[in-house]
Amino acid sequence: MKKLFKCTVCGYVSEGTLEKCPKCGVDASKFEELSSEAAEKIYRSDKSNDIHMEIIALAEKIAFLSQEGIEDNLDPKCLAAFTQAKDEAWTIKQRSKAELAGHMSLGKW
Numbered sequence: 001m002k003k004l005f006k007c008t009v010c011g012y013v014s015e016g017t018l019e020k021c022p023k024c025g026v027d028a029s030k031f032e033e034l035s036s037e038a039a040e041k042i043y044r045s046d047k048s049n050d051i052h053m054e055i056i057a058l059a060e061k062i063a064f065l066s067q068e069g070i071e072d073n074l075d076p077k078c079l080a081a082f083t084q085a086k087d088e089a090w091t092i093k094q095r096s097k098a099e100l101a102g103h104m105s106l107g108k109w
């Protein structure tokens with residue numbers, strides 16, 4: 001496991017040291033090394049966070065397609081199916097967002 005360093009100004013996390021922060025531009029002196037416990041949380045949750053973000057993107061696509069179907073409005077059954085799909089996509093998206101927000105607050109990012 002590589003050592004992680006965190007920018008104390010903006011919170012950017014880097015593998016290894018950097019000359020300056022890619023997010024806020026401060027120099028290396030503003031970075032502090034994370035404990036192995038904190039680094040473990042970040043590495044351990046990295047894949048899960050990626051999966052949540054992919055699910056959010058897919059749900060967004062479902063919502064977009066459902067909206068097209070709603071506007072096409074072929075018949076009442078199609079309209080009902082697209083409306084339900086759009087609502088379910090919202091739920092899927094928000095559930096993953098809530099999980100990500102929970103991760104952030106626990107240092108799992």
Ligand SMILES: [Zn+2]
Binds near residue numbers: 009010011012024
């Ligand atoms: Zn920074």
